Amino acid sequence: MLFRSLAVAAALCAPSSLAFVPITQSPSSLSSIRRNIATSPIDAEALVTKEANIKPTLRTKPTVDPFNPEFSRIQSVPYNDAFPNSTKEYKMAVHEPTGHKLAIPFRRVHLEDPDMPHLDLYDTSGPRDVNPHDGLPKIRKEWVDAREGKFERYTQMHFAKLGMITEEMQFVAEREGVSATFVRDEIARGRAIITSNKNHLELEPQIIGRMFKVKINANIGNSAITSSIEEEVEKLQWSTLWGADTLMDLSTGKHIHETREWIMRNSPIPVGTVPIYQALEKVNGIAEDLNWEVFRETLIEQAEQGVDYFTIHAGVLLRYVPTTINRMTGIVSRGGSIHAKWNIFHHKENFAYEHWDEILDICAKYDIALSIGDGLRPGSIYDANDESQFAELFTQGELTKRAWAKDVQVMNEGPGHVPLHKIPENMRKQLDWCSEAPFYTLGPLTTDIAPGYDHITSAIGAANIAALGTAMLCYVTPKEHLGLPNRDDVKAGIIAYKIAAHAADLAKEFPGAQDRDNALSKARFEFRWNDQFNLALDPVTARAFHDETLDGDASKSSHFCSMCGPKFCSMKITDDVRQYAAEHGYGVTEEALNAGMEEMSELYKEKGNKLYLEEPIDISS
Template sequence: MPASIEFLQSITPRNFHPNPNSFSKESTRRSILFPYRSREYSIEPPRFSKNPSASFSSIHARHKGRVFVEGFDAWGVLLRSRRWAEATRIRANSSCERDSDSKAGASPEKKNTESSPPTNNKGINKPSSPPPPSSSSSSSSSSPRREKKWKGGWWKGGRWQWQPIIQAQEIGVLLLQLGIVMFAMRLLRPGVPLPGSEPRTPTTYISVPFSDFLSKINKDQVQKVEVDGVHLMFRLRSDAESAEAETGRGSRSQEAEALIRGVPPTKRIVYTTTRPGDIKTPYEKMLENQVEFGSPDKRSGGFWNSALIALFYIALLAAVLQRFPISFSQHAAGQLRNRKSAGSGGVKASEHADIVTFADVAGVDEAKEELEEIVEFLRNPDRYIRLGARPPRGVLLVGLPGTGKTLLAKAVAGEAEVPFISCSASEFVELYVGMGASRVRDLFARAKKEAPSIIFIDEIDAVAKSRDGRFRIVSNDEREQTLNQLLTEMDGFDSSSAVIVLGATNRADVLDPALRRPGRFDRVVMVETPDRFGREAILKVHVNKKELPLGDDVDLSEIASMTTGFTGADLANLVNEAALLAGRTSKVVVEKIDFILAVERSIAMASIQLSPVVTNKSNHAPFKLPNTRFLLGFGSARHSSNVWDKEMYYNSMRSTVKASLTFDHSIAESAKTQKKRHTVDPAAPDFLPFPSFEECFPKSTKEYREIVHEQSDHALKVPFRRIHLSGEDRYFDTYDTSGPQNISPRVGLPKIRTDWVDRRESLGGPRYTQMFYAKQGIVTEEMLFCAAREKLDPEFVRSEVARGRAIIPSNKKHLELEPMIIGRNFLVKVNANIGNSAVASSIEEEVHKLKWATMWGADTVMDLSTGRHIHETREWILRNSAVPVGTVPIYQALEKVNGIAENLNWEIFRDTLIEQAEQGVDYFTIHAGVLLRYIPLTAKRMTGIVSRGGSIHAKWCLAYHKENFAYEHWDDILDICNQYDVALSIGDGLRPGSIYDANDTAQFAELLTQGELTRRAWEKDVQVMNEGPGHIPMHKIPENMEKQLEWCNEAPFYTLGPLTTDIAPGYDHITSAIGAANIGALGTALLCYVTPKEHLGLPNRDDVKAGVISYKIAAHAADLAKGHPHAQAWDDALSNARFEFRWMDQFALSLDPMTAMAFHDETLPSEGAKVAHFCSMCGPKFCSMKITEDVRKYAEEHGYGTVEEAVKHGMDAMSAEFLAARKTVSGEQHGEVGGEIYVPESYAHQSRNN
């Protein structure tokens, strides 16, 4: 069979009859895989020659009906001729354009060679006539799919296009690796036989004692001995060796016996031994037994022979590889290069069909405005050059993946009508050092040649990471040389060359500073995720592009409002998903429900059917996976009293006392109807039912005390919790923060402050803060409300606010607020932090945590959300919060710049402040005290800067070497706050994050600046509190409080903990509550709670409760220490109930009635135990309170006046009874015999005589 036919067989499907039609159809499919320049060849001895007119019909005519099923050794042919290798080398065009002049090289002489008669069997003759009609008819009967398969790069235009199956370069690499491996094996194992040599018998070496050697010599069992000093190697005679293998006895060790028995018969056994120094080798006995002996021949030079052989292999490979150039680059699918094209590998130039303009880009209007100037310069560069202006040499596009950075870059080139030369930064990185730098040079040389032009480098961070050691392990590597060349090229631009570099990345923070400096990348353009209008525009673009038939109910603006946070790529996928979903149900149009399901699919992936797993004896509600730790349906106690009914319904409002919060199976099943854990539509979250006030606090009711504001005649309803008791005092009233009850979160709380705010705004005052009115001598409704809650005089409240020693956070937009006061002369308050993250929680869960925290006593909450739907999450929290809500605005500002601190500026931060103030945020935490000069003071810390807000400001300051923009624009911040009555919590951005760093210079330097900012805020009547440290040992706590009172003029102090030790992760709510109680007693006004998850993860509902309860204990302990006038009344009420064994009153008066009751019921679950005068700790006979109660009854029965007198008479009576007691017959001491005292006899006689 001719070699050419054999080759065609190797690339043709087996049992397939080739003909012109079938090959043209198959080539269409293969053209997708091989869209490169090709050449046509005909085979003529002794080599291939180019033949553009070669037709496959000649092959078909000569070999008609033949089935190509034989094999072909392609490499045998490839290695025969250097000419073959040169002919099969495919040169990849850097612009990936077709070779238009492939036909021009044909000559008449070459055309005539086709018709020449074949020599031997290596030619293909062109037939004298075309194929008979029968062949064409048979080919036409083939399937359309198979006919279409061969139209493409392999057979095109009646010419065969040669494409080697395996590239010679790849085979060369494999051969080189094989040679290196063989060389190493020869060096390490010289005894290994070479390929093709006779196989050697495997040898097993067994070490034996020298005594065995002597024994075998004496028995004449040794055949051969090799002596090397004191080391001997010997073999046994064949009969002795077999006997040894059979018996395995003698003086051999057990290891040697096992080795011998495990040796196959085909292996050779050699024994080794070592001769002691004082024993001679028995040469006489060996001569007598005719044993062969001698020394090893060390002149063989095995090592050098092996090395020479291996070098010969390498030299042979080098000679072969000289014919086949090698490229070590990591080619993408379908990309082939040789050495001549390596400098521009991966570079693509735009074609006319790929032109994109700004009309094709939507949702990034700000970025388009930034790039308009670039387009204008490229269109009319002379307008700027004649004025001496230099064009921007580089523009860095920064944005999340899928925001359209590449599309924007193409649009710039399309608008300017200049060449668009694009490549990926990863294309510059090669195994050979210097290859990347060469490609950079070629890239810029080509761009300058085609100027004006645009160079677009995608994912530039792949080659331009910072060289400071944080992002690089190896220095002076290929990436670094490529980066150096890129810096050189961008720095060496001719100002008139009109070449602009556009770089795209989503990790601008890791780029080398030398690349980001002015003169290289002069500008940074943020490509942000689109807003609602931008998303609507993007949806319209994709719908029109796909010509999607929409149903009448589809409103793209509604779809856009459901896709907060989606990028352009997400929206494109959304449109495609909606079309797929409509196609599955055979719809003719895409309806609204298809888009809604596509949104759910995009956010939460496919629906998962969940099955509840019920544990019958652990008092848990049904448990379902995945994560349900935030959902209701889980008991907070491990055991429930058997007395109480286990079924509890949210909607039943039953007053039956329960020992734990467990819920009915049907209610837990309702969670299965919840669509997704992440909110699909922020405008309509799916809220779960919430436990009622009566379920959390048995024997308690929500009450209101009505008072009238004299200046406005407004009736104020001040809430409190009334605990109904069974003792002499029929009830006890306590402070309550739970807010209005039995209101759906969808409806929101009533706006009780509407009339208050409207009245004050009608006065037309210049400012609207509580401090402004307090300084004017006006007692506002909020001040009166706080005085009633604290049971203090309203005038005292006003004076404290006027002096700045107390604040009432109450944004005029937060109309649902029940006002509260924060100050050192009032009850110590507790703040609870909530908020989602990028990987956990949702709107429903955050509202749930808000309600749960305030139910158990949180006085304020801070929304620290950093994930999706930040704005919507805060809106739902504010509409359902009766307590002040605080935020850290820098978090949302950072999200607006995609988490890149260097891209922050005052304008973005200002807009964020106004946005949150308009929503109703009551106080801002702003880290304006983190100054540039303080940052170096943290260098020697163990944990550095641990505050998120502080680290963001510090990074910005260091990036621009400028002062903190919050400090510089402090007056502007105050103007915003006094228009909305937003209080300021000046953040402690440099607080210590460990005990080691406590009370250092950086911490106190920031505190001193806080004092300056506090006084400036008071000048504009803005309420201020100062934030304090987080990790302080107990002996250093007083110094913090003293300096804050002195430097900040007694403004309220707000502290995180502090944690008094760092050794208890998982229990930090306890370690911090210890410090909170201490610093609260010294004067701190607001304690920021710490949960068990601190430093470990995002807290869930149970963690929130544990943190709030821990800090309510610390706050109340501080109130007792400070001597608050009404603090001890609560303790007295509970102590009285405990002494009188009023168990239900004791539970009701506790901070957490459910947990207290559950612990009691674990050991005494019966109903009678709740009226017993003992607990399981002491039992009925050893309860100290029971004994005290008996003493009091004894005094009353005998008419003793005082308890002390009753105790004295009672002790005397008991002593007499004790001494008179006698043993019973059975020996049991029912009379408590034991009054005898053993003393010396002389002492006894002396006592009687006296």
């Protein structure tokens, strides 16, 4: 009994009293934005087990009615306010096997550089100024309809193994600047995934894999005590504007089903969930009352809505739970703690592990990717790389191979809190045990001492592990460990992780990754301030910081900033030397620069070795 008490205490993160009972039926009022999906009888009858109605509690959480006209006025920052002098563009392509037209989005930054009038950037913002009641255009409907009912399994991996290049594969190839055959081969190999539920017709596909651009995920979702549907839709739009590649809806509060429906119909990027959260709501927040039937029903409900990937903590096995006893922070994963509590109470194996093949069958039917959760990830530097963490990772490898056998796409989730010197071991073990399936990590956070700044502590680890091969990074906001993030926190987390992902792309020497750095550095050296701002990850903040001390249009043509002023600007001094060399016939070569610096040195000596002079000197003669 002592062990059971200790283990349960270590496993629990949140009291069940905070849980809400879900809506058990999809509200008819959502029909205005839901697709008319033809569903075979097997979906509703054979796979879904009817559960007894659960009596709702009397607890309620105020939320603004999403059908109030005010809801349609939700607007993120207008595109051109966030990205001045940029335009949303589309590259057109044709999928040769079907003739389907593809419109691949990108952002064009217009520059003042005569040598390079614009730079094109990856863009995930999706269509703008769309009424959330209507949802986004269903760009994949034609693609999906053409394949429906013609294949044994409906997954990108299955198609790739057959040698097919789908519309989704060609779409991401155009986005990444690689060949479609390379994309197909990486998916068939299991080293990359395209998370694309056949019911998420609004999706603009993208690829996750170590041979492609590093992607970032943003988390949103309501909780039992804060947020509402319209706030979550606004966070979605805000996240895609600033560059989130995927989104996880981690709602645990009221109206989980409706919140997810609004998110799905308005999301141009893949959406993932942790289904155990909603399953827990269906049993009044009592983990011990969970069972496979409730969990399966939840999976199918979310699959029908179009969820692109599930995080399932099937590697939290009964025999691993006792290994967490001596941890500093126990089990910090919400999903991991739910499974651990259930395992211990029933003294049975994890029902997700036991029913893994049935989970795979559901995913294969809808083309849902599995993000195998790291429910035993370390929640402190003290616990990093311990027995519990690596035992679960090893089991992830087993589950990955079983998924591939059924052509289900997989990525593996990773830590967590890990100091810099222990990060490489995580990457090595994942590549080995999980056969190079995409790795998806939460940071890792490299120190525990900075609450309020964990977007920084984690971005340091994220850049390191991504440079070693991690395919996607789950962002961390300044509110990590402290509270539910608002939109400013979401932006801060996304920007920190865009920096980490880009730094990793540079380290991997991904083709074209350095183009933006080169363009911004050239603009900086040539004092093209507007181009510097517009090429930045966050143009608004860059401009605001500059204008705090040098405001007005005149400052945008100044050959200095407030850091050094006009006399100490290193780039201005270098430019002066180059101009001097060119005017004296040296050209801009190392020899010319050396000659120019020698003449300036002699002039310095002639003036008595004085750094500052009373009168300016003429160096033009």
